Amino acid sequence: MELIQIIISFISTLCFGILFNLKGKKLVTVAFGGLISWSLFLLISNFIESETINYFIVAAIVSLYSEIMARILKTPATPLVTTSLIPLIPGGSLYYTMSYAFENNYDGFIEKAISTLKLASALALGIIIITALSQFIFKKLSRKSA
Amino acid sequence: MEKLLECVLDIGEQMLICGGEVHRVEDSLKRIFSVYDIKRTDVFIITSSMVVTIISNDEQIYTQTRRITEVKTDYERLHKLNELSRKICKSKLETEEIKKELEDISKIRLYPIWLEFISFSIISGGFTLFFNGTIIEALISFIIGAILRLVLLITEKSIKNKIFVKFISAFIATSLAFFSVHINFVNSVDKIIIGNIMTLIPGTGLTTALKDLFVGDSIAGLLRTIEACIIALAIAAGYFSVAFLMGGM
Structure with missing residues (x-):
């Protein structure tokens, strides 16, 4: 099951890359980004129970990967990050939020709604911290080499 | 100048x-x-x-x-x-x-349209499997994915309102999912709809929105957040109307 999920995260990120018109090496980069993000999520979930913290860590690592690849490929990092993290997008919990609302199950609805929001925020925070840090670090590095 | x-x-x-x-x-x-x-x-x-x-x-x-x-x-x-x-x-x-x-x-070209159709199908079918759906559910989801792209192709040209387009897409995807349950192909709509929702939800939009907010671009961030929430609501409305018409679950 886990292997299937990892394969799917690779292929579907590739497909999203096609929809977003990413080409060549960038497309391959995001596909591997998708693979990395879900594998990491599965790996970390063995040690950390909280999904939110897991999401945060994975988002941070994947954006570090994207920042590095962006500098190698000389392209903006944001497209790479947002596409690579697609397997983590809480589509499932969004669906259950809707369906609980329909069933008038308000406890379930609120729980799912909050967890969806938490996961999305964890993703965004993970990305931002790395973006902010990398601007700082890479500037220093380029100054040293120059 | x-x-x-x-x-x-x-x-x-x-x-x-x-x-x-x-x-x-x-x-x-x-x-x-x-x-x-x-x-x-x-x-x-x-x-x-x-x-x-x-x-x-x-x-x-x-x-x-x-x-x-x-x-x-x-x-x-x-x-x-x-x-x-x-x-x-x-x-x-x-x-x-x-x-x-x-x-x-x-002059930069997009990928050919058939490739977009296939991508939609693979994403829908793939995520159905991803969320523990069965092979048959994934196959149905795969087909609905292609239909969804067709719906988007038609509606995006004729309807200017982006939010209404999402509503219609969700409506059609959900009806097809309920229909496949109705003719006893599968037992539940959940996984099929989740797969198809992945192609519709503003996932990257919401992430960018929150990012804008946290970076300090409050106005842009708020605008994007509200847009993402309204799109999510439109999808939910599409789902609700079908679920309601089918007399609940």
């Missing part, structure tokens, strides 16, 4: 349409203007509008605004625009040269 401002605004406008973030576009424009003989630059951008005022060294003031109405994520074009703005900063291109480069960029 006026021509230059117009060209640079074209670059910024294209960047926003292709899915560039607000602060990145603001940054690029400021950098570009810093190369030319300009004393002061003021750039204000939100997701739907741009205002730029420059004061040249001979005290002339120029202002231009742009209204951005559509967003069509196209990262290849964004990449090229980014390269162009770097090039301008490096070698201070003339207005004519910038225009020519922009024309070349506008």
